[in-house]
Amino acid sequence: MRATKLTVAALAVVAGLSLTACENGEDIAADPKPVASSPTEAAPGGGGDTDKGQEGSAAGTGSDEDRTVDDCRxxxxxxxxxxxxxxxxxxxxxxxxxxxxxxxxxxxxxxxxxxxxxxxxxxxxxxxxxxxxxxxxxxxxxxxxxxxxxxxxxxxxxxxxxxxxxxxxxxxxxxxxxxxxxxxxxxxxxxxxxxxxxxxxxxxxx
The missing domain is CATH 2.60.40.10 (Immunoglobulins)
Known part of the structure; x- marks a missing residue:
């Protein structure tokens, strides 16, 4: 009779552990770790009309460093x-x-x-x-x-x-x-x- 009681008690302990493990697994599945996110900033808007033609900005190789005559406009x-x-x-x-x-x-x-x-x-x-x-x-x-x-x-x-x-x-x-x-x-x-x-x-x- 004593052996039978011990066996029943052992089964009860095992069942309790299994139930706890299952519940913990359900808790983890039901409450996943949240994924951090950040808002995406909108790209800056483009500039205005840039169709102005190529600038003639290259200086010549002529020697006129001391000139007093301004550039032509x-x-x-x-x-x-x-x-x-x-x-x-x-x-x-x-x-x-x-x-x-x-x-x-x-x-x-x-x-x-x-x-x-x-x-x-x-x-x-x-x-x-x-x-x-x-x-x-x-x-x-x-x-x-x-x-x-x-x-x-x-x-x-x-x-x-x-x-x-x-x-x-x-x-x-x-x-x-x-x-x-x-x-x-x-x-x-x-x-x-x-x-x-x-x-x-x-x-x-x-």
């Missing part, structure tokens, strides 16, 4: 462009001319900024790397620089140029002109086919 210059390509050339040339109408002498140094507006997007001209001296442009006088580009001889329509955006050296204000040249050939997009020479690279007018 966009509002003082009359800007024009003409096609000066010679028939039969595989490279087209557009001459861009600055005429000083500001009532004072002023200085042009280096390269102007040049961008072409096309039906495939904006295209920035690369500088030729030629020496770019400083030029004092007398009031009423003119000076020109060259923009060169490959002539489209594919027989197709090519890339249509819809505008020529010019920014005088050391200025940020641009002038948009009609493009007097022809269309550009379609390229693989590996680089710009348009080059811009320094001030004076297309000769200086009177």
């Amino acid at each position: 966009t509002d003082e210059l009359e800007v024009s462009a003409e096609n000066v390509t010679i028939d039969g050339d595989t490279v087209g040339t557009v001459a861009v001319t600055f005429t000083n109408g500001g009532g004072r002498d002023c200085t042009l140094t280096g390269y102007a900024g040049v961008d072409l507006k096309t039906n495939a997007g904006s295209l920035s001209a690369e500088r030729t790397g030629e020496e770019a001296p400083s030029i004092v442009l007398k009031d009423g006088k003119s000076v020109s620089f060259a923009v060169t580009y490959p002539v489209n001889d594919s027989g197709g329509s090519g890339v249509d140029v819809t505008g020529l955006v010019v920014t005088p050296p050391n200025e940020t204000k641009s002038v948009t002109l009609d493009w007097p040249g022809t269309s550009l050939p379609v390229t693989d997009g590996s680089g710009t086919p348009v080059k811009v020479g320094p001030i004076g690279s297309a000769g200086q007018g009177g």
Whole structure:
């Protein structure tokens, strides 16, 4: 009889331990550790319209450190462009001319900024790397620089140029002109086919 009581008591203890373990397991499952989270900040909004054309900010290599003549401002210059390509050339040339109408002498140094507006997007001209001296442009006088580009001889329509955006050296204000040249050939997009020479690279007018 005593053996039977001990066995019953042992079973009761085992059952109690099993019940406790099960309850603890249910508590853990029912109350998982919370996952920390933090709010995501919204990205800052974009800026405004940035279609201002390329700045002509490169200084020339000319020696005029002691000059007293100020830089030419966009509002003082009359800007024009003409096609000066010679028939039969595989490279087209557009001459861009600055005429000083500001009532004072002023200085042009280096390269102007040049961008072409096309039906495939904006295209920035690369500088030729030629020496770019400083030029004092007398009031009423003119000076020109060259923009060169490959002539489209594919027989197709090519890339249509819809505008020529010019920014005088050391200025940020641009002038948009009609493009007097022809269309550009379609390229693989590996680089710009348009080059811009320094001030004076297309000769200086009177």
